[in-house]
Amino acid sequence: MSRDLPSEPLQPGAEYEALIHFLYRAPVGLVQTGLDGTVEMLNPMAANLLMPVAPAAALDDLFAVLDALVPDLRTRVAACAEPSGMIVDGLRLALPAAKAPNAPQVLSLSLMKLDPERLMFMVADATLEVQREKDTLSRRLRSAARTDALTQMPNRDEVRDEVERLMALQASGDAGFAVLLLNADRFRQVNDNLGRAVGDQLLVQMGERIRGALRPPSDHLDPLGRGGQLAARIGGDEFVVVLDGMRSREDAERVAARLLDALARPYLIDGHDVVSGASLGLVWGAGAAATSDDVLRDASIAMVEAKRAGGGRQRLFEQGMRERAARRADIEGELRQAILEEQLFVVYQPVVGMLPDGGIDYAAGVEALVRWRHPRRGVVPPVEFIGVAEECGLIGALGDFVLEHACRDFLDWRARLGERAPRLVAVNLSRAQLGQPGWIGHVARLLQDTGMPPAALQLEVTESLAAQDQDVQQRLHELKALGIKLALDDFGTGYSSLSSLHLLPVDTVKIDRSFVSQADTSHHHQVLIEATVKVAQSLGMQTVAEGIETPSQAGVVRAHSCTKAQGYFYSRPLAAGDLLAWVAERQDAAR
Ligand code: C2E
Ligand code: MG
Numbered sequence: 001m002s003r004d005l006p007s008e009p010l011q012p013g014a015e016y017e018a019l020i021h022f023l024y025r026a027p028v029g030l031v032q033t034g035l036d037g038t039v040e041m042l043n044p045m046a047a048n049l050l051m052p053v054a055p056a057a058a059l060d061d062l063f064a065v066l067d068a069l070v071p072d073l074r075t076r077v078a079a080c081a082e083p084s085g086m087i088v089d090g091l092r093l094a095l096p097a098a099k100a101p102n103a104p105q106v107l108s109l110s111l112m113k114l115d116p117e118r119l120m121f122m123v124a125d126a127t128l129e130v131q132r133e134k135d136t137l138s139r140r141l142r143s144a145a146r147t148d149a150l151t152q153m154p155n156r157d158e159v160r161d162e163v164e165r166l167m168a169l170q171a172s173g174d175a176g177f178a179v180l181l182l183n184a185d186r187f188r189q190v191n192d193n194l195g196r197a198v199g200d201q202l203l204v205q206m207g208e209r210i211r212g213a214l215r216p217p218s219d220h221l222d223p224l225g226r227g228g229q230l231a232a233r234i235g236g237d238e239f240v241v242v243l244d245g246m247r248s249r250e251d252a253e254r255v256a257a258r259l260l261d262a263l264a265r266p267y268l269i270d271g272h273d274v275v276s277g278a279s280l281g282l283v284w285g286a287g288a289a290a291t292s293d294d295v296l297r298d299a300s301i302a303m304v305e306a307k308r309a310g311g312g313r314q315r316l317f318e319q320g321m322r323e324r325a326a327r328r329a330d331i332e333g334e335l336r337q338a339i340l341e342e343q344l345f346v347v348y349q350p351v352v353g354m355l356p357d358g359g360i361d362y363a364a365g366v367e368a369l370v371r372w373r374h375p376r377r378g379v380v381p382p383v384e385f386i387g388v389a390e391e392c393g394l395i396g397a398l399g400d401f402v403l404e405h406a407c408r409d410f411l412d413w414r415a416r417l418g419e420r421a422p423r424l425v426a427v428n429l430s431r432a433q434l435g436q437p438g439w440i441g442h443v444a445r446l447l448q449d450t451g452m453p454p455a456a457l458q459l460e461v462t463e464s465l466a467a468q469d470q471d472v473q474q475r476l477h478e479l480k481a482l483g484i485k486l487a488l489d490d491f492g493t494g495y496s497s498l499s500s501l502h503l504l505p506v507d508t509v510k511i512d513r514s515f516v517s518q519a520d521t522s523h524h525h526q527v528l529i530e531a532t533v534k535v536a537q538s539l540g541m542q543t544v545a546e547g548i549e550t551p552s553q554a555g556v557v558r559a560h561s562c563t564k565a566q567g568y569f570y571s572r573p574l575a576a577g578d579l580l581a582w583v584a585e586r587q588d589a590a591r
């Protein structure tokens with residue numbers, strides 16, 4: 001406004017009167033002074049604002065009033081050689097703490113030279129303005145605190161608030177939101193094998209793909225025009241997508257499928273081809289969850305189920321999952337104890353050779369199978385705890401335990417039975433073991449320390465594990481380089497096929513029990529067994545039929561030239577000592 005003041009000296013008259021009246025009532029403080037600061041005119045607002053800071057409450061010399069706040073004011077005025085012009089523009093003056101509750105804390109001061117003899121000061125209360133600026137700044141800081149620094153996505157706090165908001169809306173009858181929790185399937189391996197920098201880049205690219213896959217929001221806009229979507233990284237390799245205003249659960253599942261598709265495509269990072277899909281847990285509405293943390297926990301439980309089912313897929317949260325998760329948590333705690341207290345032990349199931357003359361080779365080999373002697377539940381089978389051990393990082397200790405016992409028992413049998421002892425011991429391998437850094441070296445040392453001949457050790461991997469990426473293949477080749485035998489377990493249940501068998505570095509294919517159990521009743525299964533044996537033979541691989549329970553099943557697999565067989569028909573898994581007796585007895589009988 002000071003810019004609009006006439007620069008010519010004002011002449012008395014009606015216009016002048018009106019202007020003075022206007023200035024008098026202006027909502028800013030206006031003070032006209034001489035060049036030496038002597039006050040010639042000031043309006044009531046100026047008096048209000050300046051009186052509290054004026055020494056001895058005297059407002060006759062404005063330089064004196066402002067001395068303490070702007071010490072160089074006189075110099076600035078003196079330095080202005082022009083006849084008129086702006087000298088100070090919107091200078092902020094912090095006032096000493098005032099006693100009155102609503103007293104200004106900050107003044108804004110502008111000063112203009114009106115003409116060679118007069119100055120015009122404009123003073124305003126800038127307290128609110130400064131407060132607003134502070135608010136904006138703290139909002140920005142807060143938003144930085146709510147942003148994940150790596151991906152620039154909102155973080156967990158932001159997700160919590162959004163979910164709380166949607167839960168409140170749902171409570172008032174407004175339905176239709178979904179929380180999708182995604183966890184990278186192979187992040188740890190990427191970090192371990194390719195380094196953190198590549199891991200970080202993977203997370204950034206995953207974040208970008210998630211955001212990309214959410215656009216356009218066409219399939220979940222509702223008539224109310226809502227349809228907000230929040231994509232966040234809530235920590236580590238975990239992302240959350242909150243979808244608002246969904247018409248139906250199926251719509252949310254479609255978005256989830258799109259996200260998984262986008263994430264499953266290979267990533268190119270620093271010249272590396274990185275493969276890492278994601279597992280997704282989906283929560284539809286809040287259900288029985290009371291807080292946003294409950295909703296996130298439910299989504300996480302469903303995500304873990306998706307991982308357990310093999311990863312790269314989605315699972316919808318259901319109430320039953322919570323109990324199962326709790327049970328797994330119980331098992332986890334008990335299993336830690338079990339390893340410490342040596343409640344685990346190893347049993348051995350004979351694997352017999354099918355001799356061309358119709359006879360049976362009882363010393364062909366054995367398979368080591370872990371058991372848990374639970375203090376209350378008795379002997380627990382591995383299906384109930386191997387998965388948990390894999391998830392909670394206990395599989396390394398468990399696997400090492402079995403491997404070491406298998407090698408020692410094998411050598412013990414050899415020491416006792418010599419030539420008549422089993423010639424091969426098979427040990428099951430889990431994905432997590434293969435992924436452990438330094439594990440191959442550990443196996444090499446174990447072989448050396450125990451004196452176990454590598455060619456007498458067979459490690460069994462499942463189809464779905466063996467058919468995985470380059471890393472797994474690499475590790476399997478490293479094991480083979482040690483001279484160890486490899487078997488493909490449970491063949492027929494996974495997703496590798498006969499046509500890709502030649503790609504896997506295995507010596508033996510174990511045909512899954514589900515095929516063998518129908519070998520004598522289903523022509524279809526017979527054909528599959530026959531085809532598997534033929535392909536394996538052509539690749540120089542051995543075949544083992546698993547789960548033989550009846551003589552007729554044994555007959556069928558023999559008829560199809562399967563080289564080995566395993567099953568209750570021959571023997572159930574036995575304790576180490578019983579196995580020794582079993583082999584010795586049968587060999588003696590065969591003599
Ligand atoms: P697998 O490696 O395919 O082992 C064969 C399973 O089939 C064993 O079950 C065995 O007891 C069972 N079986 C053998 N013959 C018959 C039969 O005639 N009829 C029936 N119904 N079952 C038969 P088990 O010991 O319960 O082990 C199940 C799975 O747990 C194993 O399948 C293997 O994948 C895993 N496992 C066992 N021990 C270990 C271990 O030390 N480490 C790892 N990573 N996994 C293990
Ligand atoms: Mg096995």
Ligand code: MG
Pocket residue numbers: 489490510512513546
């Ligand atoms: Mg098997």
